[in-house]
Amino acid sequence: MTGRHGRDALTGRHGRDALRADTVRATALRADRVTRRFGAFTAVSGVSIEVGHGEVVGLLGANGAGKTTLMRMLLGLLPPTEGGVTMLGGPPNRERRRRVGYLPQNLGLYRDLTLAENLEFISGTYGAPVPVLPGDLAGYATTLVGAMPLGAQRQAAFLAELSHRPELLLLDEPTSGVDALARARLWDTIREQSDASVGVLVTTHYMQEAQQCDRLLLMSHGELVAQGSEADIIGDTRALSVRTDDWAATFAALNAARVPVILDSRAVRVADTDSETVRAVLDAAGLTAEIERVPATIEERMLVLARASAG
Numbered sequence: 020m021t022g023r024h025g026r027d028a029l030t031g032r033h034g035r036d037a038l039r040a041d042t043v044r045a046t047a048l049r050a051d052r053v054t055r056r057f058g059a060f061t062a063v064s065g066v067s068i069e070v071g072h073g074e075v076v077g078l079l080g081a082n083g084a085g086k087t088t089l090m091r092m093l094l095g096l097l098p099p100t101e102g103g104v105t106m107l108g109g110p111p112n113r114e115r116r117r118r119v120g121y122l123p124q125n126l127g128l129y130r131d132l133t134l135a136e137n138l139e140f141i142s143g144t145y146g147a148p149v150p151v152l153p154g155d156l157a158g159y160a161t162t163l164v165g166a167m168p169l170g171a172q173r174q175a176a177f178l179a180e181l182s183h184r185p186e187l188l189l190l191d192e193p194t195s196g197v198d199a200l201a202r203a204r205l206w207d208t209i210r211e212q213s214d215a216s217v218g219v220l221v222t223t224h225y226m227q228e229a230q231q232c233d234r235l236l237l238m239s240h241g242e243l244v245a246q247g248s249e250a251d252i253i254g255d256t257r258a259l260s261v262r263t264d265d266w267a268a269t270f271a272a273l274n275a276a277r278v279p280v281i282l283d284s285r286a287v288r289v290a291d292t293d294s295e296t297v298r299a300v301l302d303a304a305g306l307t308a309e310i311e312r313v314p315a316t317i318e319e320r321m322l323v324l325a326r327a328s329a330g
């Protein structure tokens with residue numbers, strides 16, 4: 020694989036460097052100023068989004084940003100406190116949900132049934148043919164799902180959700196805990212689906228995957244704080260690259276001083292902070308470093324937006 024900002028050899032972008040966000044598409048999914056409160060806590064606040072048929076939209080945000088809550092409202096599994104959702108032309112009811120594939124974080128498979136039994140059951144509920152197991156899953160047909168590796172479980176759950184040929188896919192961290200090869204395969208499948216006009220909304224923590232989406236939505240503290248291409252979202256945000264011989268002590272000193280420091284391998288980076296502040300912390304700790312202002316990464320931009328939305 021290439022470096023963190025290069026193209027991933029395993030998860031190449033299918034030549035989609037030009038984003039397709041400006042292409043006119045029929046809307047598959049729309050949220051109109053949806054809010055969800057749990058008691059006094061607002062998990063999602065006034066979020067409006069759209070996903071077109073054939074479009075892969077990445078939903079990004081830190082843990083607890085509200086992504087799953089938004090997805091559950093989009094599917095009609097959780098009523099919004101305010102606002103409305105249109106899914107495949109109307110409110111998200113049971114009938115329309117049958118035309119949607121949803122991969123929740125917990126996968127929705129029965130761990131104490133075999134893979135073959137799970138696929139029969141899920142396909143049966145949709146009245147769809149039982150999918151043929153691809154080569155890498157074939158050996159698990161009679162294995163209890165709970166005993167399968169997580170990557171294989173995710174692949175199987177995805178396969179099950181595709182059995183009824185959904186028109187819309189909502190995928191909640193489909194590649195979390197999955198190795199690079201299985202991630203690349205899942206992304207190939209996602210792209211095949213979008214090429215067949217399926218609208219896809221996918222959450223991920225992997226920034227290389229975000230780069231494969233046609234468009235990104237960024238949530239922080241329940242709000243939609245940015246959207247567009249990766250370049251749109253980063254804009255002209257800059258970060259600091261801190262070059263030092265003692266990366267561990269440098270990271271520890273900045274972290275202790277509550278500077279938003281990121282360690283990428285051994286490279287120390289700082290977001291949302293001026294170089295004088297960083298220099299002062301390092302001087303106080305007796306550390307020397309070269310500090311350079313560089314274009315921010317999307318993670319660093321997310322950190323800036325998250326800090327701003329946290330108020």
Ligand SMILES: Nc1ncnc2c1ncn2[C@@H]1O[C@H](COP(=O)(O)OP(=O)(O)OP(=O)(O)O)[C@@H](O)[C@H]1O
Nearest residue numbers: 057060061062080081082083084085086087088089
């Ligand atoms: N049923 C609930 N009752 C109370 N609070 C809830 C409930 N469901 C979610 N929350 C809270 O809402 C916030 C958003 O949660 P949500 O699961 O939507 O975030 P997320 O962005 O999907 O995070 P993750 O990446 O960890 O899945 C969290 O603070 C969570 O604790």
